[in-house]
Amino acid sequence: MGQRVAGKKAFVTGAAQGLGAAIAKRLAEEGAKVALADINAAGAEKMAAEINAAHGAGTAFAFALDVTNEQQWIAALEQANAAMGGLSALVNNAGIAGGKGGVEEMELETFRRVMSVNVDSVFLGAKHAIKYLAKNQPGSIVNISSIAGLIASWNTPAYNASKAAVWLLSKNIALYCAKKGLDVRSNSIHPTYIDTPILDPLRSVFGKEEAEAKLARQVPVGRIGKPEDIANAALYLISDESHFVTGAEIKVDGGISAM
Numbered sequence: 001m002g003q004r005v006a007g008k009k010a011f012v013t014g015a016a017q018g019l020g021a022a023i024a025k026r027l028a029e030e031g032a033k034v035a036l037a038d039i040n041a042a043g044a045e046k047m048a049a050e051i052n053a054a055h056g057a058g059t060a061f062a063f064a065l066d067v068t069n070e071q072q073w074i075a076a077l078e079q080a081n082a083a084m085g086g087l088s089a090l091v092n093n094a095g096i097a098g099g100k101g102g103v104e105e106m107e108l109e110t111f112r113r114v115m116s117v118n119v120d121s122v123f124l125g126a127k128h129a130i131k132y133l134a135k136n137q138p139g140s141i142v143n144i145s146s147i148a149g150l151i152a153s154w155n156t157p158a159y160n161a162s163k164a165a166v167w168l169l170s171k172n173i174a175l176y177c178a179k180k181g182l183d184v185r186s187n188s189i190h191p192t193y194i195d196t197p198i199l200d201p202l203r204s205v206f207g208k209e210e211a212e213a214k215l216a217r218q219v220p221v222g223r224i225g226k227p228e229d230i231a232n233a234a235l236y237l238i239s240d241e242s243h244f245v246t247g248a249e250i251k252v253d254g255g256i257s258a259m
C-alpha cells in the first residue's frame with residue numbers, strides 16, 4: 001500500500017494472532033520490517049511466513065518469547081536487532097484477559113499472573129529495547145493498554161489494575177526518554193472490545209452472534225471494533241507523523257469513554 005513507516009524496524013509482541021498480528025501486517029504493508037514475537041512460536045512463524053509471502057522475504061522474522069521472562073527478552077531483542085539491521089519501534093501488545101471474579105474471589109496466583117504478563121512485559125520490553133531504539137532514532141514504543149485501564153468493572157480486578165499500570169508506565173517511559181534527550185516516544189493505545197480470539201471465552205458461553213451483540217450494545221457507535229482499527233492507531237504512533245506525540249493515550253473505543 002503506502003510507505004508511511006518505510007525504513008522502520010518494529011518488534012511486536014503477541015504477534016501470532018489477534019491485534020499483534022494485525023499490527024505487524026499493517027506495518028509491513030506500509031514499508032516496515034517486523035519482528036513477530038510470541039510464546040506461541042509456531043503461530044509467530046506462520047504469521048511471519050504469511051507477511052513474507054505478501055511483501056517479500058526478509059520483511060518479517062519470528063521469535064519465541066515469553067514476555068514475562070527477562071532472559072528471553074534480552075535474547076529475542078538481540079536476535080531481532082541483528083535480523084532487521086536495527087530496531088526503531090517496540091509494540092508491547094502481548095496480554096491476557098485473566099480470570100473473572102470479584103476481588104474477594106480472585107486467587108492471588110491469578111492476579112499475579114495477569115500483572116506479570118500484562119505489566120512486567122512492558123517494563124522488561126522498555127528496559128531492554130531502549131538501547132536499540134536509541135541507535136535508530138526517531139524511535140517509538142507503543143503499549144497496548146485497554147479502555148479497562150481507564151474504566152473499571154466490578155469483576156476484573158487484575159485486568160483493570162494491570163492495564164491502568166500500563167497506562168502510567170507508558171508516560172513514565174516517555175518522560176524518561178525525554179529526560180535522557182532521546183528521540184524515543186512512548187504512548188499507549190486503549191481499545192474497547194475488538195474482534196479477536198480474546199473474546200472466544202464469551203463467544204463459547206453465548207454463541208458468536210449473541211456475544212458480539214451483547215458487547216456492541218455497550219459501545220455508543222453500536223459495534224465492536226476490528227483489529228485494523230487498532231493497527232491503524234499503532235501505525236500512526238510508529239510513523240513520524242506522530243513525532244511530537246509522547247506520553248499520550250489514544251482511546252480507540254467507539255465512544256465508550258465519552259459517556
Ligand SMILES: NC(=O)c1ccc[n+]([C@@H]2O[C@H](COP(=O)([O-])OP(=O)(O)OC[C@H]3O[C@@H](n4cnc5c(N)ncnc54)[C@H](O)[C@@H]3O)[C@@H](O)[C@H]2O)c1
Binds near residue numbers: 018043199
Ligand atoms: N481484543 C480486545 O477486545 C482487546 C481490548 C482491549 C485491549 N486488548 C489488549 O490487546 C492485546 C492483544 O489482545 P488480542 O485481543 O489480540 O488477544 P489474543 O488472545 O488474540 O492474542 C494475544 C497474543 O499474545 C500471546 N501471548 C499471551 N501470553 C504471552 C506471553 N506470556 N508471552 C508472549 N506472548 C504471549 C498469545 O499467544 C497471543 O498470540 C492484549 O494486551 C489485550 O489485553 C484487547
